[in-house]
Amino acid sequence: MLSMAALALRANAQDAAVRFGLTPVFLDDHAGLLKAWRAYLESRLGRPVQFVQRGTYREISDMLRRDKLDFAWICGYPFVRWRRWLRLLAVPLYRGQPLYRAYLIVPATDTTTRSILDLRGKVFAFSDPDSNSGYLYANYRLAQADERPAGFFSKSFFTWAHRKVVEAVAAVLAQGGSVDGYVWDTLEKFSPELTSRTRVADRSPEFGFPPLVARASVTHAEFDAMSRVLLGMASDGEGQDLLNRLNLDGFTPGSDGLFEDIDRMMRAVDRSDAAAPA
Amino acid sequence: MLPRLRDLSLRYKIPLRGSLLVLVTAAAVTLSLMFREYDQLRDDLIASSASMGRVLAKTLVTPLVHDDVWRAFEIINSPFHASGHELAPQTAEIVTVLDSRGMVYVSTQPTQYPILADPMRTNRDFSELQHAIDHYREFEPTVVEPLRSDKLYVVAPIVSDGVQLGSLVIGYSKSAFAPRFYAIAKRAGVVTLFVIAVLLPASWYWGQRFARPLMNLARSMEQVSTRIPAEAEVRVEESRDEMGQVGAAYKAMLQELREKELLKREIVVSERLAAVGRLSAGIAHEINNPLGGMLNAINTFKHHGSDDPVTVKTLSLLERGLLQIRDTVAALLVEARIESHPLTRQDIEDTRTLVLADANGKSVRFEWENDVVGALQIPSTLVRQILINLMLNAVDAAGANGVASGHVYHDSRDLHIVVANNGTHIPPERMEYLFEPFSSHRAGGHGLGLWVTYQVIRQLSGDVAVASEPDHTSFHVTLPLETQPA
Numbered sequence: 001m002l003s004m005a006a007l008a009l010r011a012n013a014q015d016a017a018v019r020f021g022l023t024p025v026f027l028d029d030h031a032g033l034l035k036a037w038r039a040y041l042e043s044r045l046g047r048p049v050q051f052v053q054r055g056t057y058r059e060i061s062d063m064l065r066r067d068k069l070d071f072a073w074i075c076g077y078p079f080v081r082w083r084r085w086l087r088l089l090a091v092p093l094y095r096g097q098p099l100y101r102a103y104l105i106v107p108a109t110d111t112t113t114r115s116i117l118d119l120r121g122k123v124f125a126f127s128d129p130d131s132n133s134g135y136l137y138a139n140y141r142l143a144q145a146d147e148r149p150a151g152f153f154s155k156s157f158f159t160w161a162h163r164k165v166v167e168a169v170a171a172v173l174a175q176g177g178s179v180d181g182y183v184w185d186t187l188e189k190f191s192p193e194l195t196s197r198t199r200v201a202d203r204s205p206e207f208g209f210p211p212l213v214a215r216a217s218v219t220h221a222e223f224d225a226m227s228r229v230l231l232g233m234a235s236d237g238e239g240q241d242l243l244n245r246l247n248l249d250g251f252t253p254g255s256d257g258l259f260e261d262i263d264r265m266m267r268a269v270d271r272s273d274a275a276a277p278a
Numbered sequence: 279m280l281p282r283l284r285d286l287s288l289r290y291k292i293p294l295r296g297s298l299l300v301l302v303t304a305a306a307v308t309l310s311l312m313f314r315e316y317d318q319l320r321d322d323l324i325a326s327s328a329s330m331g332r333v334l335a336k337t338l339v340t341p342l343v344h345d346d347v348w349r350a351f352e353i354i355n356s357p358f359h360a361s362g363h364e365l366a367p368q369t370a371e372i373v374t375v376l377d378s379r380g381m382v383y384v385s386t387q388p389t390q391y392p393i394l395a396d397p398m399r400t401n402r403d404f405s406e407l408q409h410a411i412d413h414y415r416e417f418e419p420t421v422v423e424p425l426r427s428d429k430l431y432v433v434a435p436i437v438s439d440g441v442q443l444g445s446l447v448i449g450y451s452k453s454a455f456a457p458r459f460y461a462i463a464k465r466a467g468v469v470t471l472f473v474i475a476v477l478l479p480a481s482w483y484w485g486q487r488f489a490r491p492l493m494n495l496a497r498s499m500e501q502v503s504t505r506i507p508a509e510a511e512v513r514v515e516e517s518r519d520e521m522g523q524v525g526a527a528y529k530a531m532l533q534e535l536r537e538k539e540l541l542k543r544e545i546v547v548s549e550r551l552a553a554v555g556r557l558s559a560g561i562a563h564e565i566n567n568p569l570g571g572m573l574n575a576i577n578t579f580k581h582h583g584s585d586d587p588v589t590v591k592t593l594s595l596l597e598r599g600l601l602q603i604r605d606t607v608a609a610l611l612v613e614a615r616i617e618s619h620p621l622t623r624q625d626i627e628d629t630r631t632l633v634l635a636d637a638n639g640k641s642v643r644f645e646w647e648n649d650v651v652g653a654l655q656i657p658s659t660l661v662r663q664i665l666i667n668l669m670l671n672a673v674d675a676a677g678a679n680g681v682a683s684g685h686v687y688h689d690s691r692d693l694h695i696v697v698a699n700n701g702t703h704i705p706p707e708r709m710e711y712l713f714e715p716f717s718s719h720r721a722g723g724h725g726l727g728l729w730v731t732y733q734v735i736r737q738l739s740g741d742v743a744v745a746s747e748p749d750h751t752s753f754h755v756t757l758p759l760e761t762q763p764a
Contacts, residue, residue, distance in 0.1 A: 157345070173393065
């Protein structure tokens with residue numbers, strides 16, 4: 001019945017579809033989940049919702065900045081980098097907190113590695129150059145030791161998704177990887193056979209969870225409507241069901257303060273890169 | 279000790295050889311089928327993997343240009359995901375991308391082939407692969423089968439705009455063929471067993487059939503050293519092939535041997551008879567001289583008379599005894615009476631009249647045939663003597679209600695006398711001594727009849743043949759006619 005209503009609404013307001021960008025900050029390859037979530041948003045907003053998925057964070061960030069998207073779920077790193085063009089819409093609550101960690105994972109056969117600094121000369125997998133947990137944090141750790149990935153690792157590569165970092169490390173294609181802790185934990189819950197082939201060697205301090213943002217130019221009405229729907233998800237059964245499938249507890253309005261550490265790390269890495277010999 | 283193979287009987291040797299031939303043929307056919315099937319499998323694999331190599335190599339260009347290890351990893355893994363969980367026989371075991379320096383760029387088995395490692399350290403096959411990589415022809419995929427390796431490789435260059443960025447190596451385990459290969463081998467084996475099951479008994483049967491005449495011949499030949507087998511005992515192949523020729527030659531040889539044996543025995547008999555004849559003639563002469571003297575003396579004494587009855591009685595007793603001796607000796611001493619006239623038909627008819635009376639008395643049916651015409655240059659008295667002797671014997675032998683027969687005929691060279699009867703036949707052991715004096719076992723005979731007959735025949739340079747079997751005994755006398763009238 002709800003979907004019937006949504007279809008009717010969509011037919012009336014085709015041009016006014018909400019464009020919602022998604023990145024691999026979460027498990028964006030679960031089509032069933034996305035379909036259900038979209039139907040939920042459409043029914044609550046009374047407007048059609050269009051999910052836009054891209055292979056990299058960069059593409060989504062660019063589309064937001066050029067007003068091609070209304071909302072998007074991005075990482076804390078692009079959020080602090082492109083802060084001026086964006087408005088913080090909501091921050092997911094994970095284990096009751098709007099926080100998560102970056103994990104350093106190694107193959108399960110590696111029982112000695114305790115830190116990224118133990119992986120000198122190895123092959124390393126990053127998820128995305130615009131990811132905090134999948135790139136920035138690892139870079140920051142190296143920069144603190146006055147190292148850069150290019151010189152420190154024999155080779156490093158991007159998988160463009162957290163899940164694929166886990167796969168690369170599980171297959172021992174890479175001897176180490178930097179991954180979103182929330183993704184790893186969720187995978188451990190749903191695909192333990194994959195995560196069991198990896199071991200979490202190090203956990204970062206807590207950072208602000210990848211936020212949902214709006215382009216700066218979005219109208220108040222649109223912003224409020226979307227904010228209301230998201231924040232209300234935890235309080236209705238259907239929303240709760242979706243949150244369970246997302247392995248989240250709900251959404252909170254959040255604040256810029258959550259991302260201060262990421263901002264600090266970004267500046268440190270930028271300085272380190274600038275200081276590096278060309 | 280086991281008999282040596284070459285000493286084995288043909289009965290086993292021929293079927294064994296046939297069986298060996300069947301087995302070898304079956305094995306050869308099976309093996310060739312299996313090799314053909316293996317080649318087919320291999321060709322299929324090469325064709326499909328070469329096309330897969332071409333496609334993968336093309337797809338890998340962009341990731342290599344962008345140095346996107348993960349994308350390359352996903353691409354080279356795609357053939358494995360496509361064919362499902364269980365590896366089909368033609369699924370690659372390993373796919374590896376080498377960079378332009380020949381180092382591992384990415385591999386589906388990163389633990390064995392880590393990124394940037396030298397693949398030769400893990401697998402020596404790569405030194406041969408590197409050679410193929412260095413010598414691509416037209417940038418086409420190449421199949422490499424390194425020696426002493428259980429793998430088969432397809433190497434394909436990854437080329438962008440004429441520049442070789444790296445190489446794709448797809449490795450197939452040959453043991454992946456094994457299940458399919460074994461399935462084929464099993465099927466071929468079953469068919470072979472079936473063929474053997476049909477051919478082996480056939481081979482044994484034909485072998486035995488082929489060996490049988492040879493074995494019969496060999497067994498028969500073994501007997502020849504002790505005795506010559508009779509015609510009926512010899513079983514040889516009746517055909518015109520070599521086997522039949524050998525059999526026929528063997529039979530002919532036996533026939534010759536038999537004739538030779540017969541001749542030898544005839545010679546022995548006739549020589550013995552001649553010796554006996556000479557001996558008896560000598561003795562008869564030696565006896566005749568004093569005998570004549572003694573009879574003369576008795577005669578003279580009787581003329582001069584003596585009335586003493588005892589003396590007269592004694593002398594006449596002596597005389598009778600001496601006369602009996604003279605008769606016996608005279609019978610032994612057969613002498614040709616050359617003054618005899620030529621033989622006529624009537625001479626022979628006369629003998630019949632004589633014998634007929636005897637035959638009638640003994641209730642013997644006497645059959646007669648006289649084909650003599652005109653006068654023949656041969657002493658009639660002797661011929662009559664022979665005839666009478668033989669015919670009287672025949673009538674005797676025929677016994678009551680028996681049949682005796684006489685047949686006299688001639689051609690330009692010989693006179694033939696054939697006398698036969700259907701009485702008790704002469705046993706073979708007696709045959710040899712038949713014509714010797716005093717050999718008769720017949721009651722009432724003095725045992726000189728056949729002896730005399732034989733002597734007469736010999737004097738006429740003739741010959742006699744005797745054939746005796748139950749119910750038929752015949753004497754065939756052949757007497758040469760004097761071609762030039764004397």
